[in-house]
Amino acid sequence: MIRKAFKMYLNPRCAKTYEERHQKLWPEMKEVIRSHGGHNYSIFLDEDTNVLYGYVEVESEEKWQEIAKTPINKKWWDYMAPLMRVNADNSPVQDDLRNVFYLS
Amino acid sequence: MIRKAFKMYLNPRCAKTYEERHQKLWPEMKEVIRSHGGHNYSIFLDEDTNVLYGYVEVESEEKWQEIAKTPINKKWWDYMAPLMRVNADNSPVQDDLRNVFYLS
Numbered sequence: 001m002i003r004k005a006f007k008m009y010l011n012p013r014c015a016k017t018y019e020e021r022h023q024k025l026w027p028e029m030k031e032v033i034r035s036h037g038g039h040n041y042s043i044f045l046d047e048d049t050n051v052l053y054g055y056v057e058v059e060s061e062e063k064w065q066e067i068a069k070t071p072i073n074k075k076w077w078d079y080m081a082p083l084m085r086v087n088a089d090n091s092p093v094q095d096d097l098r099n100v101f102y103l104s
Numbered sequence: 105m106i107r108k109a110f111k112m113y114l115n116p117r118c119a120k121t122y123e124e125r126h127q128k129l130w131p132e133m134k135e136v137i138r139s140h141g142g143h144n145y146s147i148f149l150d151e152d153t154n155v156l157y158g159y160v161e162v163e164s165e166e167k168w169q170e171i172a173k174t175p176i177n178k179k180w181w182d183y184m185a186p187l188m189r190v191n192a193d194n195s196p197v198q199d200d201l202r203n204v205f206y207l208s
Binding site: 104 | 134
């Protein structure tokens with residue numbers, strides 16, 4: 001299992017809506033995450049900076065990246081785009097973090 | 105299991121040393137983490153900002169906090185203090201992040 005961590009950037013005053021939408025994450029999105037090998041997925045908010053930190057364990061990087069090509073994920077990006085810093089295709093701007101320590 | 109995430113602050117030009125020391129983490133420190141209910145512990149470095157992100161699953165918050173009172177952990181703090189932003193007792197300055205999403 002690969003442990004991934006990455007940053008995303010929430011717009012000001014969007015924390016409540018972001019959290020509410022994730023609490024009601026579409027069942028089809030949950031299914032896509034699982035069928036693409038994503039496990040133990042958490043997102044944390046840094047309330048000082050509005051930076052979001054994702055942590056997810058994935059079976060393979062390639063399989064995980066395939067999520068981006070699914071219609072349901074594109075629909076989710078469009079839905080979330082007003083709340084976040086996004087790229088031209090509405091995907092969230094995402095910066096990977098480097099693992100420097102692990103203890104099982 | 106409680107999923108905790110927190111920020112710590114690395115000093116400039118200390119990434120290599122920080123990582124090397126964690127790769128050689130003292131067996132006594134590993135033992136203390138495990139005996140205080142810590143599991144699946146990762147630390148990630150944000151190379152843009154020198155911020156460290158800890159992610160750890162703990163059995164109880166109280167048990168986890170007890171680590172701070174152990175002599176070996178104090179020794180570890182003293183050893184790591186030159187590399188990090190620390191409090192008066194050499195504990196690393198640590199800011200908790202708020203969980204906003206989880207999918208098993």
